[in-house]
Amino acid sequence: xxxxxxxxxxxxxxxxxxxxxxxxxxxxxxxxxxxxxxxxxxxxxxxxxxxxxxxxxxxxxxxxxxxxxxxxxxxxxxxxxxxxxxxxxxxxxxxxxxxxxxxxxxxxxxxxxxxxxxxxxxxxxxxxxxxxxxxxxxxxxxxxxxxxxxxxxxxxxxxxxxxxxxxxxxxxxxxxxxxxxxxxxxxxxxxxxxxxxxxxxxxxxxxxxxxxxxxxxxxxxxxxxxxxxxxxxxxxxxxxxxxxxxxxxxxxxxxxxxxxxxxxxxxxxxxxxxxxxxxxxxxxxxxxxxxxxxxxxxxxxxxxxxxxxxxxxxxxxxxxxxxxxxxxxxxxxxxxxxxxxxxxxxxxxxxxxxxxxxxxxxxxxxxxxxxxxxxxxxxxxxxxxxx
Numbered sequence: 001x002x003x004x005x006x007x008x009x010x011x012x013x014x015x016x017x018x019x020x021x022x023x024x025x026x027x028x029x030x031x032x033x034x035x036x037x038x039x040x041x042x043x044x045x046x047x048x049x050x051x052x053x054x055x056x057x058x059x060x061x062x063x064x065x066x067x068x069x070x071x072x073x074x075x076x077x078x079x080x081x082x083x084x085x086x087x088x089x090x091x092x093x094x095x096x097x098x099x100x101x102x103x104x105x106x107x108x109x110x111x112x113x114x115x116x117x118x119x120x121x122x123x124x125x126x127x128x129x130x131x132x133x134x135x136x137x138x139x140x141x142x143x144x145x146x147x148x149x150x151x152x153x154x155x156x157x158x159x160x161x162x163x164x165x166x167x168x169x170x171x172x173x174x175x176x177x178x179x180x181x182x183x184x185x186x187x188x189x190x191x192x193x194x195x196x197x198x199x200x201x202x203x204x205x206x207x208x209x210x211x212x213x214x215x216x217x218x219x220x221x222x223x224x225x226x227x228x229x230x231x232x233x234x235x236x237x238x239x240x241x242x243x244x245x246x247x248x249x250x251x252x253x254x255x256x257x258x259x260x261x262x263x264x265x266x267x268x269x270x271x272x273x274x275x276x277x278x279x280x281x282x283x284x285x286x287x288x289x290x291x292x293x294x295x296x297x298x299x300x301x302x303x304x305x306x307x308x309x310x311x312x313x314x315x316x317x318x319x320x321x322x323x324x325x326x327x328x329x330x331x332x333x334x335x336x337x338x339x340x341x342x343x344x345x346x347x348x349x350x351x352x353x354x355x356x357x358x359x360x361x362x363x364x365x366x367x368x369x370x371x372x373x374x375x376x377x378x379x380x381x382x383x384x385x386x387x
Contacts, residue, residue: 003033004094004126006118007103010039011046012246014279015298018181019102019132021279024051026180026379036091042246046278057088074113078144084117092118095125096387101133104158104179104297107145108134109316116148127153127385132179132378134318135162140169149174153385156378159321178375179322181298182305186287187280192269194237195288201230201350202241202271202289202303203258205313206251209295212315214338219313220254222346226293227262229347238262241271241285243296251296291357293350295337297322305372307364311353313337313346326371327363332356 005024011017024030033052035043040056043049070083084092099122106115107130122128130152139145146169149155155174157163163176194200205223213219227238240259242251252273262268271277271285279298286292286299287306294300295313303310304326312319314334323330335349353360 002094002097003027003030004091004097004099004122005033005035005052005102006088006091006099006122007101007106007115008035008037009103010037010042010246011048011278012039012042013244013249014282015181015243015296015301016103017043017046017048018184018279018283018298018301019104019179020048021051022180022183023100023102023131025183026376026382028379034091034094034097036088039246048278055091057091079117081117081121084114084121087114088118092121094122097126098129098153098382098385098387099123099126100129100131100382102131104132104134105318106130106133107139108136108318112139112145116144119148119151123151127387129153129382129385130155131382132156132158132177132181133162134158134316134321135165136317137161137165140165140171146171154381156381159318160325161317161321165317175381177378177381178325178371179298179301180375180378181279181301182372182375184283184302184305185280186284186302186306187278189277189281189284191285191288192239192271194239194267194269195285198235198237198267199290200237200239200269200288202239202286202292202294202308203227203255204241204243204251204292204294204296204299205254206244206295207249207253208244209313209315209337210254212337214341218340219337219346220258221343222340223254223258224261225343226346226350227258227268229350231262231265231267236290237267237269239269239271239285239289241282241289241299242273243282243299245272245275291350291353293346304364305368307361307368309353309357309360311335311349326367327360 009016030052149171158179166174240255283302286302292303292310320330323333
């Protein structure tokens with residue numbers, strides 16, 4: 001059976017890379033798979049392209065006249081087929097394949113009309129799968145998206161809030177399974193000297209989460225206070241760990257100024273500032289942290305799956321849902337970005353995680369082996385989809 005993966009943003013986003021790596025591993029004979037990527041050069045850089053047949057496609061920029069015209073028509077007619085076809089090209093001519101939408105956030109906190117159109121077009125001659133997804137609950141109040149979800153042959157919802165929203169809307173083809181990236185293996189790599197000198201708190205913040213601030217600059221100030229708190233009140237070091245290094249979403253953009261501010265203490269470092277580590281190596285670095293404070297979902301998954309006590313700076317259903325599935329609640333495990341109102345909020349939230357470290361590690365010991373085993377079951381569901 002042939003598989004086609006689309007919605008992959010490229011391995012400059014190591015969460016996307018982790019999903020593609022683990023999905024291809026579940027497929028098994030991945031040489032029968034085609035992956036359509038927005039950044040083939042990055043996939044080649046990190047070696048993912050060797051796992052399947054990779055093809056470059058590219059979303060057109062808003063200054064291209066043809067795309068602007070297509071977009072205008074789509075807006076008027078509420079039909080995004082023309083835009084999508086222009087973007088994906090030959091991929092949409094595929095017949096007799098299982099087509100996976102692999103961007104877990106494609107229906108979460110973004111305009112998903114192009115993915116609705118992809119599903120509609122692919123489903124004419126193929127089976128379609130929405131893979132490892134979170135879905136913004138408000139979408140299930142719109143008839144066109146409920147119909148879109150029902151068009152998929154299989155939906156694997158990665159957390160229970162999404163799953164309940166789908167089932168509540170009458171979507172019967174959904175199953176609840178952990179994100180496939182929970183199965184990602186870590187790969188040993190050289191770490192900064194600070195990891196040899198002392199225990200380390202990993203920190204990840206991103207331009208994406210900054211877009212959801214209630215007050216501009218609040219997270220940067222709160223992270224500065226957090227680092228100051230750690231350096232003053234503990235013996236830990238701080239490692240800034242980017243999980244996306246590309247363009248305006250580069251995690252180093254908000255984290256480098258913080259590193260520069262504290263570097264003279266000798267207790268801070270940047271992991272992979274030169275953009276050479278793949279997602280497996282980044283998971284290895286995260287696994288060697290005593291605690292993680294993290295904005296990127298797949299950086300949190302790397303931490304959870306290696307049983308590192310973790311505080312997530314959240315802004316959507318995905319962070320709340322995953323934390324609730326692991327701990328029974330998102331309270332204290334997820335700090336909503338729009339709840340940060342003072343410089344001390346992040347430090348206080350970290351203090352709770354540190355104070356409850358033993359409790360968190362016991363919970364990991366109880367749940368995580370079975371949870372990761374459950375994530376592997378997604379491969380069985382996928383293989384049960386027949387064209």
